[in-house]
Structures are given as structure tokens and as C-alpha cells.
Amino acid sequence: MAQHKVVVAGCGGMANEWLDYAAQRENVEVVGLVDLFEEAAKKMAQKRGLNVPTFTDLSEALAHTGANLVFDVTIPASHKQIATTALRAGVHVFGEKPMAETLADAQEVLAVANASGKRYSVMQNRRYLKHIRALSSFLAGGGIGKVGALHADFFLGPHFGGFRETMASPLILDMAIHTFDQARFLSGADPVSVYCHEFNPAGSWYAGNASAICIFEMSDGSVFSYRGSWSAQGAGTSWESDWRVTGSLGTALWDGDNRPTAEEVSGDEGFMHPTKAIEVPDIWTGRQGHFGCLDNMFDALEHDRLAETDSSDNIKSVAMVFGAIESAKTGQKVMLG
Incomplete structure (x- = not known):
């Protein structure tokens, strides 16, 4: 060893x-x-x-x-x-x-x-949670057909104090990389472009823009939309965001805390085609969080392969962050990659 x-x-x-x-x-x-x-x-x-x-x-x-x-x-x-x-x-x-x-x-x-x-x-520890591993496997296996869009809502109101409350883009720069990286993990696709609008809503205790709306075009033709705020008090989402993924055969939902759910089309008659609930199997047997990510890093190193979060891959998530900030500053769509 x-x-x-x-x-x-x-x-x-x-x-x-x-x-x-x-x-x-x-x-x-x-x-x-x-x-x-x-x-x-x-x-x-x-x-x-x-x-x-x-x-x-x-x-x-x-x-x-x-x-x-x-x-x-x-x-x-x-x-x-x-x-x-x-x-x-x-x-x-x-x-x-x-x-x-x-x-x-x-x-x-x-x-x-x-x-x-x-x-x-x-370290991208939020890839290593059993529910997101389950959802990723389900989507990759065609559970709702070809994915057309992913939507993530992130709304919390943490009072950190310190440097985050003085940053120019606290939400995008300090937190959103987790959600952006999760979108890449769930879709299996890479970002092509981004349009982002940053703003600081009424009541915010941040000096910089604590809220943002982003639209990413992905390499497989799907679209990832992100709505987030770090100055949203009440009715908070999970730190993992609240997700809706739509595909050619149905929809999957994940609230960030509990096991994902899904519905698929079960017939082709009527104004609204009928749907039925389908199971999203819990298949992850590894450890979660930091330990799960470190397990993957060490296993990759010891078997001379790239880790799932090797820098050659992770830089694509980094590009999403800085592309979003550039778009917000210029008011223009930014091409990535």
C-alpha cells in the first residue's frame, strides 16, 4: 500500500x-x-x-x-x-x-x-452526499429521459459577520461554486455560456451583491438556471439548494435534504398527459462529505487515475463562477471554455 x-x-x-x-x-x-x-x-x-x-x-x-x-x-x-x-x-x-x-x-x-x-x-464535498449521488445516477441512467433543464433555488439569510459581509460578490464568489459544481455533476455536461444578474435586495446586510440570477447553457444543449440569495430570511432552502430537473420523459425533484423524488409520463392521452411516481434508488455506499471526497482523491492517487474533482475538471466549475461575475459586471452573456 x-x-x-x-x-x-x-x-x-x-x-x-x-x-x-x-x-x-x-x-x-x-x-x-x-x-x-x-x-x-x-x-x-x-x-x-x-x-x-x-x-x-x-x-x-x-x-x-x-x-x-x-x-x-x-x-x-x-x-x-x-x-x-x-x-x-x-x-x-x-x-x-x-x-x-x-x-x-x-x-x-x-x-x-x-x-x-x-x-x-x-475539495467539492457537496458532491459526496448520498442523495445527490442517487439523483446523479438516476439521471445518467435515463430515469426521466434526456435532461433538458436543471433549476436550483438557494435562499438563506446567514449573518456571518467578517469578510463575507464586505465582499463585492459574496454569494457567487464564496458559495455558488458548490451549486454550480453540483449542476455539472448532475447533468454530466460542461458550461458553454452564462448570463448573470447580481443585485443587493432591500434589507440586505451585505455591502456587496448578496443575490443573483444566472442562466447557463450547457454542452449537451440543456440549460441550468440558478436563483440565489444570502440575505433571504425565512422559508430557507437547504444549503444544497432546492432542485427541479426536467427531462423528455418526466421530472425529478430534490430539496437538498431528503431522498429525491421523480415522476414519469405514463400515458399519451389527454390535455395533460398522466404521470406516475417512480423510485430514485439510494445507491451510494461510500462515505459522505469531506471524507467521501478524500476517499476518492486517495483512491485515484493510489490507482494512478484522475480524481473526480481533479483540477483539470474542477476548473470548469471555477470558470462558471468567474464567468457569472464577469457577466454581471458587463451586462452581457459570457462564453465559457
């Missing part, structure tokens, strides 16, 4: 979940902790009972420890630097989303990954 010597970059709260995972995997050894503030790394080592060196510089950590894998759980502004430093040192990277803070930077990171021959996989 391949042995993975891991340096963890970033010792904030998110590091705990990744360290929980590492502790459960027999072939993973954490060999170092890196944080811009070394005291944070020392506190994390003490908290977790890790007898490992701490660093403020990733290059130094890699040289000292001989690590062959980096967990990047730093803030988004650091992702480009952490990923490219590790990749250029010949070390694989598993990291939190997003790949970078701009599309150009994400493309540069991908180029470095390709040149290095090393893997850079990105």
Missing part, C-alpha cells in the same frame, strides 16, 4: 476535519504543519497530539520532512501559492476550494500541475 507523508498547510478550523481523516487512514502520516503564524501551527500540533515540526514556509517544510502530499486548507488567497509551490517541488496537492481567486490564476495553477506530472485535486 502506498504511503503518504503529509504536510498540512493552514492550521485554522478547517484543518481539523482533514486531520481527522488522516488519523483514520493507516497509510497516511502527518509529518509537518505549516502556518503563516507558527504559533497557530504549534497550538494545532499540541491540540492534536502530533509530535511533528512546525513551519511558516512551505518550501522549508517540504525540504525538511520529505513529504509527498500537501493538504492545503489555507485561506483562498493563499491557494495559488501553496499549490504551485508544492507542485513545483514534485509533491501532490489536495486542497480546499476554490483553486484560486481569479480564473487566470486557476489556469496558471492547472498549467503548473500539468507540467509537474503531479496531482492537484480540489
